[in-house]
Amino acid sequence: MSQIHVTTKINGDETEFLCGPEETLLDVLRDHLGMTGTKEGCGTGDCGACSVTVDGRLVCSCLMLGAEAEGHEIGTIEGVAKGDELHPVQKKFLDHAALQCGICTPGFLVAAKALLDRTLEPTEEEVRYWLAGNLCRCTGYDKIVRAVMDTAAELRGA
Amino acid sequence: MMEGPAPTSEGRLHDPVAHDSAHKHVAGTAVYIDDMVEPTGTLHACLGLAERAHAEIVAMDLSAVAEAQGVVAVLTAADIPGANDVSPTGKNDDPVFAEGAVEFHGQPIFAVIGETREAARRAVSRAVIGYRDLPHVTDVSDALERVLPHVTEPLTLSRGDIAAALAAAPRRLDGRMRIGGQDHFYLEGQIAMAVPGEDDDVLVHSSTQHPSEVQHMVAHVLGVPSNAVTVEVRRMGGAFGGKETQGNLFAAVAAVAAKRLGRPVKIRPDRDDDMVATGKRHDFLVDYAVGYDDDGRIHAVDAQFAARCGFSADLSGPVTDRALFHADNAYYYPAVRLASRPMKTNTVSNTAFRGFGGPQGVIAAERIIAEIAHALGRDPLEIRKANFYGEPGRDVTPYHQTVEDNILPRLISELETSAGYHERRAEIVAENARGGVIRRGIALTPVKFGISFTATWYNQAGALVHVYRDGSVHLNHGGTEMGQGLFTKVAQVAADCFGIPLDRVKITATTTGKVPNTSATAASSGSDLNGMAAQDACEQIRRRLTAFAAEKWAVPEDEVVFEPGAVRVGAERIAFPDLIEAAYMARVHLSAAGFYKTPGIHWDRAAGKGKPFFYFAYGAAVSEVRIDTLTGEYIVDRVDILHDVGRSLNPAIDRGQVEGGFIQGMGWLTTEELWWDDAGRLRTHAPSTYKIPLASDVPRVFNVTLAEWSENPARTIRRSKAVGEPPLMLAASVLEALSMAAGSCGPHFPHLDPPATPEAVLMACERARGGP
Numbered sequence: 021m022s023q024i025h026v027t028t029k030i031n032g033d034e035t036e037f038l039c040g041p042e043e044t045l046l047d048v049l050r051d052h053l054g055m056t057g058t059k060e061g062c063g064t065g066d067c068g069a070c071s072v073t074v075d076g077r078l079v080c081s082c083l084m085l086g087a088e089a090e091g092h093e094i095g096t097i098e099g100v101a102k103g104d105e106l107h108p109v110q111k112k113f114l115d116h117a118a119l120q121c122g123i124c125t126p127g128f129l130v131a132a133k134a135l136l137d138r139t140l141e142p143t144e145e146e147v148r149y150w151l152a153g154n155l156c157r158c159t160g161y162d163k164i165v166r167a168v169m170d171t172a173a174e175l176r177g178a
Numbered sequence: 179m180m181e182g183p184a185p186t187s188e189g190r191l192h193d194p195v196a197h198d199s200a201h202k203h204v205a206g207t208a209v210y211i212d213d214m215v216e217p218t219g220t221l222h223a224c225l226g227l228a229e230r231a232h233a234e235i236v237a238m239d240l241s242a243v244a245e246a247q248g249v250v251a252v253l254t255a256a257d258i259p260g261a262n263d264v265s266p267t268g269k270n271d272d273p274v275f276a277e278g279a280v281e282f283h284g285q286p287i288f289a290v291i292g293e294t295r296e297a298a299r300r301a302v303s304r305a306v307i308g309y310r311d312l313p314h315v316t317d318v319s320d321a322l323e324r325v326l327p328h329v330t331e332p333l334t335l336s337r338g339d340i341a342a343a344l345a346a347a348p349r350r351l352d353g354r355m356r357i358g359g360q361d362h363f364y365l366e367g368q369i370a371m372a373v374p375g376e377d378d379d380v381l382v383h384s385s386t387q388h389p390s391e392v393q394h395m396v397a398h399v400l401g402v403p404s405n406a407v408t409v410e411v412r413r414m415g416g417a418f419g420g421k422e423t424q425g426n427l428f429a430a431v432a433a434v435a436a437k438r439l440g441r442p443v444k445i446r447p448d449r450d451d452d453m454v455a456t457g458k459r460h461d462f463l464v465d466y467a468v469g470y471d472d473d474g475r476i477h478a479v480d481a482q483f484a485a486r487c488g489f490s491a492d493l494s495g496p497v498t499d500r501a502l503f504h505a506d507n508a509y510y511y512p513a514v515r516l517a518s519r520p521m522k523t524n525t526v527s528n529t530a531f532r533g534f535g536g537p538q539g540v541i542a543a544e545r546i547i548a549e550i551a552h553a554l555g556r557d558p559l560e561i562r563k564a565n566f567y568g569e570p571g572r573d574v575t576p577y578h579q580t581v582e583d584n585i586l587p588r589l590i591s592e593l594e595t596s597a598g599y600h601e602r603r604a605e606i607v608a609e610n611a612r613g614g615v616i617r618r619g620i621a622l623t624p625v626k627f628g629i630s631f632t633a634t635w636y637n638q639a640g641a642l643v644h645v646y647r648d649g650s651v652h653l654n655h656g657g658t659e660m661g662q663g664l665f666t667k668v669a670q671v672a673a674d675c676f677g678i679p680l681d682r683v684k685i686t687a688t689t690t691g692k693v694p695n696t697s698a699t700a701a702s703s704g705s706d707l708n709g710m711a712a713q714d715a716c717e718q719i720r721r722r723l724t725a726f727a728a729e730k731w732a733v734p735e736d737e738v739v740f741e742p743g744a745v746r747v748g749a750e751r752i753a754f755p756d757l758i759e760a761a762y763m764a765r766v767h768l769s770a771a772g773f774y775k776t777p778g779i780h781w782d783r784a785a786g787k788g789k790p791f792f793y794f795a796y797g798a799a800v801s802e803v804r805i806d807t808l809t810g811e812y813i814v815d816r817v818d819i820l821h822d823v824g825r826s827l828n829p830a831i832d833r834g835q836v837e838g839g840f841i842q843g844m845g846w847l848t849t850e851e852l853w854w855d856d857a858g859r860l861r862t863h864a865p866s867t868y869k870i871p872l873a874s875d876v877p878r879v880f881n882v883t884l885a886e887w888s889e890n891p892a893r894t895i896r897r898s899k900a901v902g903e904p905p906l907m908l909a910a911s912v913l914e915a916l917s918m919a920a921g922s923c924g925p926h927f928p929h930l931d932p933p934a935t936p937e938a939v940l941m942a943c944e945r946a947r948g949g950p
Contacts, residue, residue: 042296050212050213054215056206056209056212056213057205057206057207058206059210059212059365059366059415060212061365061366061367061449061865062449062864062865063448063449064449064864064865064866066864066865066866067365067865069365096206097205097206098206100206101205106201106204106205110204110205113200113203113204114196114200114201114204117194117196117197117200117830117831117833117834119197119200119203119204119661120197120416120661120662120663120834120838121364121365121366121413121414121415121416121417121660121661122197122199122200122202122203122208122413122415122661123208123210123365123366123415123416123661124365124415125203125204125206126203126204126206129204129206144878145874147873148872148873148874149873149874151872151873151874152872152873152874154873155363155365155865155870155872156365156873157362157363157364157365157416157418157838157842157870158416158661158834158838159834159837159838159841160837160838160839160840160841160842160871160876160880161841161871161872161873161876162837162876162880162882163834163837164873165873
């Protein structure tokens with residue numbers, strides 16, 4: 021099967037890859053680019069474990085073909101920290117113990133950062149519904165919601 | 179000699195230390211099995227699943243599968259070199275691949291091994307399998323009516339003359355309750371990767387709570403001794419019981435393929451196949467008769483717990499046993515008969531799930547209480563209190579273990595006050611009395627949960643500790659990490675034993691090559707067992723170091739003390755690495771294998787008597803809900819929890835277990851519905867149709883408190899208590915609150931069975947009004 025050449029930007033870096041026409045962006049990230057922080061939970065866009073941003077918009081990478089990334093900017097969990105310096109929302113997840121098994125955590129962080137990039141004044145209800153596309157089976161969500169609210173407050177300088 | 183570093187609180191026992199992998203989790207660098215770098219030449223397997231609930235296989239043509247692009251091999255039962263069986267209890271009823279007949283829709287029949295996962299998945303659909311249908315039963319009530327066999331030996335617990343006690347009681351009620359099952363919905367699905375070695379050897383990376391069982395099963399299926407098989411797991415992306423036995427099949431398929439083809443083989447079913455082909459929490463049908471009096475005191479309980487076990491035994495024996503062990507929850511039943519009926523059905527074989535049958539027992543007990551309260555027009559909490567285990571004469575369980583550590587009276591009393599239960603209930607009752615579309619409910623329910631495997635021999639654990647010359651410590655034990663924070667807690671124990679910072683203890687992957695014959699990380703026992711085993715190993719090394727230091731520095735042994743930051747030898751403080759280097763030069767053995775077995779427990783299943791539990795863990799919750807009586811939709815507004823974890827090894831991790839367990843229990847009792855169609859197909863096989871709680875579903879006010887005053891009277895690791903399972907049952911308060919809200923619609927008992935989906939709540943409102 022012929023491969024498609026794709027030029028894109030991932031976490032700010034110009035990236036080129038070859039992928040099959042049927043391969044999802046998730047497959048490309050994990051299997052071709054070795055970026056395994058993005059996870060497959062359901063493969064049908066219902067769990068959010070594969071969350072990435074495409075031009076700043078939150079997307080399930082299992083629902084998007086790799087070829088569709090052509091010309092777009094992709095953001096993944098690997099780009100949330102700046103080198104060794106964690107993003108404030110990552111730090112707050114640590115402070116609030118907002119994780120257990122950790123496999124949904126990258127998706128939550130990408131989703132939370134996408135919200136915080138949009139607004140630093142989300143209400144708790146906005147946070148809860150914004151994150152309703154991300155499933156977590158371990159934590160019961162409370163600490164996650166607190167961590168995101170706390171991050172917003174910190175970034176506001178509140 | 180030097181001054182030791184200042185004592186650090188970092189990583190000390192009883193501190194809220196972060197999960198050991200937390201940094202990797204947030205950075206996305208924690209490696210789960212699917213993230214491991216695949217060795218060159220790795221192949222991928224996909225299972226071919228039955229498309230009938232019960233049928234003979236009359237023809238099977240897999241030639242088109244084998245010829246498909248990218249397919250390397252097709253495996254069926256005929257290709258299994260050893261036994262075609264992964265029954266965890268040795269019943270030989272759990273084939274890897276169905277042979278001759280299929281017994282549930284979704285049963286694996288064959289596996290395709292392809293160059294890529296996609297090639298293997300595509301090829302599966304090319305199979306041509308001829309079936310001759312046989313009658314099938316998916317529902318437990320049908321299984322009872324048609325007298326299907328038990329998959330395993332039932333259990334009866336009894337005391338007293340039940341018929342006489344029921345007859346003599348001033349009041350009696352009879353009822354039936356359905357309790358739904360639950361899919362684990364671990365976010366990381368089942369997965370195994372097998373790497374072939376020389377001779378018979380194979381290394382299997384398996385997402386499993388029970389590496390030793392996977393090892394034994396893979397050996398059994400390959401027909402090789404266990405010593406040829408090594409099973410390893412660093413972490414799981416959730417498990418909840420769903421990886422206690424359910425990983426066996428995947429590991430076996432990967433191993434058989436890897437040994438046959440001489441290449442690494444990975445198998446990772448997609449979510450739909452995972453949900454269809456792996457076992458779940460048992461659904462139950464409970465029939466009960468209760469004798470009680472005008473004060474709401476129970477005189478007698480006669481109950482039958484029939485479970486949908488699926489086509490094979492798996493763990494249904496111990497699961498249905500545990501349903502009976504918890505059918506009393508926190509209540510004394512003077513005369514009692516509890517019987518299990520582990521029914522065979524043509525569904526996937528049900529398995530362990532957090533609570534392990536216990537939650538179903540607890541839910542039934544709370545239903546009985548609620549029904550008595552309704553009949554007497556009383557607050558259910560008064561009925562609960564009237565029936566709590568208490569003074570001698572009212573302190574023996576249906577399995578004849580005396581309850582000696584009951585802290586529920588204090589726990590309940592504190593929670594009633596902190597949650598403002600009585601004021602809020604009075605206000606809600608008054609508001610409901612005014613009518614209206616929105617009705618509210620509030621309930622306080624307790625949990626008493628027995629800690630220990632009821633299979634007494636499982637209550638053992640091993641650990642392996644090495645201290646290297648630089649004073650760094652390598653820690654290994656039989657427990658597995660599934661997100662619950664076990665590795666962190668056990669590392670805290672080890673660091674505390676040596677007085678070293680937590681970051682000097684290396685937490686390592688669970689592997690059958692280091693600690694053999696381990697038990698599943700299950701029954702909430704992980705920290706209790708492995709913490710003690712690790713402590714034993716550390717103490718052995720510490721004793722050798724103590725003897726060495728006493729001799730070298732000529733002080734009595736009791737003057738060698740492992741303090742935080744340094745070892746005090748007489749008047750001097752010696753840095754731990756310096757002591758280790760000196761000990762090494764003096765040829766002191768710096769490695770130890772630790773072991774632990776829970777003392778004092780015994781269980782005679784045939785007699786239904788014994789002391790199966792080392793101790794009980796307690797907790798209580800108050801939940802408040804609002805329902806829309808026109809649609810059945812509801813909101814859980816507020817939850818207050820007071821939970822007993824003894825003297826917590828790590829309050830941050832324990833709180834996480836309480837919160838997560840509660841919400842998982844809430845999902846089980848509310849929105850999570852498993853639904854099979856008439857053809858025996860599970861139609862709720864993905865998150866699109868199976869609804870676990872979301873961030874938007876959970877209570878806005880969620881007050882979780884650990885009972886800080888509690889200390890385990892049993893000699894557990896630092897007097898802590900197990901916490902994995904008990905909090906799940908706190909969610910009974912949500913079901914009971916919903917029941918109260920629905921019940922306010924009319925004079926009749928609403929009989930709200932879980933899962934209390936909006937549809938079920940709507941019907942319960944109708945029932946309260948006198949509907950069917």
